Amino acid sequence: MAKVLIIDDESSIRRTLREILEYEKYTVDDAATGMDALVLVQEQEYDVILCDIKMPQMDGIETLQAIKQYSDTPVIMISGHGTIETAVEAIKKGAYDYISKPPDLNRLLITLKNALDKSTLMSETKALKKVVSKQYEMVGQSAVMQEIKHIIEKVAPTTARVLIMGENGTGKELVARQIHELSTRSFAPFIEVNCAAIPSELIESQLFGHEKGSFTSAIKQRKGDFELAHGGTLFLDEIGDMSLSAQAKVLRALQENKITRVGGEKEISVDVRILAATNKNLKEEIEHGRFREDLYHRISVIIMKVAPLRERTDDIPLLVKHFVEQLSQRQGKPMPFFTDDALLELQQYKWTGNIRELHNAIERLLILGGSTIDRSSVLLFAKPLHELD
Numbered sequence: 001m002a003k004v005l006i007i008d009d010e011s012s013i014r015r016t017l018r019e020i021l022e023y024e025k026y027t028v029d030d031a032a033t034g035m036d037a038l039v040l041v042q043e044q045e046y047d048v049i050l051c052d053i054k055m056p057q058m059d060g061i062e063t064l065q066a067i068k069q070y071s072d073t074p075v076i077m078i079s080g081h082g083t084i085e086t087a088v089e090a091i092k093k094g095a096y097d098y099i100s101k102p103p104d105l106n107r108l109l110i111t112l113k114n115a116l117d118k119s120t121l122m123s124e125t126k127a128l129k130k131v132v133s134k135q136y137e138m139v140g141q142s143a144v145m146q147e148i149k150h151i152i153e154k155v156a157p158t159t160a161r162v163l164i165m166g167e168n169g170t171g172k173e174l175v176a177r178q179i180h181e182l183s184t185r186s187f188a189p190f191i192e193v194n195c196a197a198i199p200s201e202l203i204e205s206q207l208f209g210h211e212k213g214s215f216t217s218a219i220k221q222r223k224g225d226f227e228l229a230h231g232g233t234l235f236l237d238e239i240g241d242m243s244l245s246a247q248a249k250v251l252r253a254l255q256e257n258k259i260t261r262v263g264g265e266k267e268i269s270v271d272v273r274i275l276a277a278t279n280k281n282l283k284e285e286i287e288h289g290r291f292r293e294d295l296y297h298r299i300s301v302i303i304m305k306v307a308p309l310r311e312r313t314d315d316i317p318l319l320v321k322h323f324v325e326q327l328s329q330r331q332g333k334p335m336p337f338f339t340d341d342a343l344l345e346l347q348q349y350k351w352t353g354n355i356r357e358l359h360n361a362i363e364r365l366l367i368l369g370g371s372t373i374d375r376s377s378v379l380l381f382a383k384p385l386h387e388l389d
Contacts, residue, residue: 001025001026001027002026002027002047002048002116002119003026003027003028003029003044003046003047004021004026004028004029004047004048004049004050004112005029005030005031005037005040005041005046005048005049005050006021006028006030006031006050007030007031007034007037007049007050007051007052007055007060007063008030008032008050008051008052008055008078009032009033009052009055009056010052011032013052013101014030014032017030017050018030020105020108021112024109026112029044029046033055033056033057033058034055034057034058034059034060034062034063034066035057035058037049037051037063037067038063038067038070041067041070041071041073042070045071045073046071046073047073047116047119047120048073048074048075048096048112048115048116048119049067049074049075049076050075050076050078050112051063051064051067051076051077052077052078052079053077053078053079053086053090054079054080060077060079060090061089064077064090064093064094064095065093065094068094072122073119074096074115074116074118074119075094075095075096076095076096076097076098076099076111076115077090077095077097077098077099078098078099078100078101078103079098079101080100080101080102086098096111096115096118097111097114097115099111136173136177136178136181137174137322138171138174138175138178139315139318139319139322140314140315140319141314141315141318144307144311144312145307145315148175148304148306148307149178151302151304152175152178152179152182152304153182155179155302155304156179156180156181156182156183157182157183157184159273160301160302161254161273161274161276161298161299161301162176162179162275162276162301162302163276163277163278163296163299163300163302163303163304164176164276164277164278164304164306165278165279165282165303165304165305165306166277166279166305166306166307166308167279167306167308167354168279168353168354168356169309169353169354169355169356169357170306170307170308170309170355171306171354171355172277172279172306173192173237175277175304175306176190176192176233176235176237176277177190177235179233179275180232180233180235180273180275183233183273185231185232185233188230188231188233189228189229189230189231189232189233190229190232190233190235191225191229191233191234191235192235192237193206193207193225193234193235193236193237194237194238195236195237195238195240195241195242195246196237196238196241197238200243200245200246203242203243203246204245204246204249204262205218205222205224205262206225207224207226207246207249207250207259208224208226208249208253208259208260208261209221209222209223209224209226209227209259209262210222210224210261210262210263210264211261211262211263211264213263214261214262214263215262215263218262218263221261222261224259224261226253226270227259227268227270229270229272230271230272231271231272232272232273233272233273233275234273234275235275235276235277236250236274236275236276236277236299237276237277238277238278239276239277239278239299240278240279240280240282240285240290240291241280244290247291247292247295248292250295251292251294251295253270254295254298255298257269257270257271258270274299276299282296282300283296308351308354309351309354309355309357309358310350310351313347313348316343316346316358317343317347319355319358320338320343320358320362323359323362323363324336324362324366327362327363327366328366331366331367333366334371336366336369336370336371336372337371337372337373338373339372339374339375341375342373342374342375342377342378344375345375345378345379345382346358346361346378346382349382361382361383364381365377365378365381365382368380368381
């Protein structure tokens with residue numbers, strides 16, 4: 001049942017609105033002053049707030065601004081002394097809508113319903129963001145992980161380009177996503193391109209887009225990832241596998257902040273932050289002529305090295321707990337208990353595939369092991385099935 005707060009200094013107005021809304025099955029609280037309303041907003045959650053503009057001591061606009069510091073709840077302003085200027089000011093200050101007194105009942109209920117729909121959507125969006133952020137959470141308290149988190153906190157708010165280096169499966173994508181989430185671009189797109197997974201003849205179309213008819217299968221115009229990431233972050237994963245011709249175009253895009261679609265002539269301005277990752281030694285690639293040195297210097301303002309799992313074994317119990325919770329929820333299975341000797345055995349394993357390999361091992365243990373995972377279970381099921389004797 002939706003909960004509404006009415007803020008008005010006239011008791012007759014509060015009473016009338018309460019009767020109308022309670023008849024419509026809303027739960028209603030009311031406050032006679034802006035200060036009383038702020039106390040309620042800090043103590044409780046409301047789906048919609050109705051607020052008078054003309055009030056003594058603290059008027060409606062001041063109350064609206066104060067509410068917005070504590071809550072994202074939609075606020076509908078109501079006034080018998082309103083003008084167009086007042087309405088415009090209220091909307092600029094963050095009001096959802098503006099209604100004149102005496103309010104038309106149908107208009108009031110429709111506006112209330114629309115505001116409630118917005119409130120529900122915002123709640124669902126927040127919940128979804130929590131799920132997404134949990135999915136990309138960086139787990140670990142070891143010294144090397146603390147150092148990585150510290151660097152991320154310092155780098156994220158800047159516009160600096162970051163090159164993330166590390167073995168396969170170490171979590172380079174997680175680092176990139178954390179940088180994006182903590183940046184001023186977090187509201188904008190995060191576009192990931194796996195340069196190793198896209199054929200060299202298609203990588204330019206993927207990055208820069210193409211015009212209709214520019215090649216045989218280009219049956220319609222397509223925006224590239226640079227355009228799609230405009231205002232946000234473009235993550236070039238495994239950039240060491242990018243072709244030299246694509247590298248040249250990426251370099252130009254970074255120098256000029258402009259791109260040209262394949263088969264096109266028009267230059268398109270783009271504003272993207274570049275994060276790149278690789279499992280290769282780019283300096284060796286440069287020596288062998290496989291990577292452009294000028295591009296390397298463009299993308300490596302900050303260089304971060306993500307440690308392999310064998311250098312942060314203290315984090316394995318925390319990672320196991322995280323994966324068990326995640327996988328048990330996804331598979332609808334009860335969480336098994338891992339004994340100390342099972343965790344110790346997992347810490348002693350080499351994990352050449354790093355965190356990705358550990359994740360797969362935990363998933364096998366959940367499926368094939370019992371309610372208690374001990375050392376013998378780890379020895380039996382932790383390795384890939386084709387390696388088991």
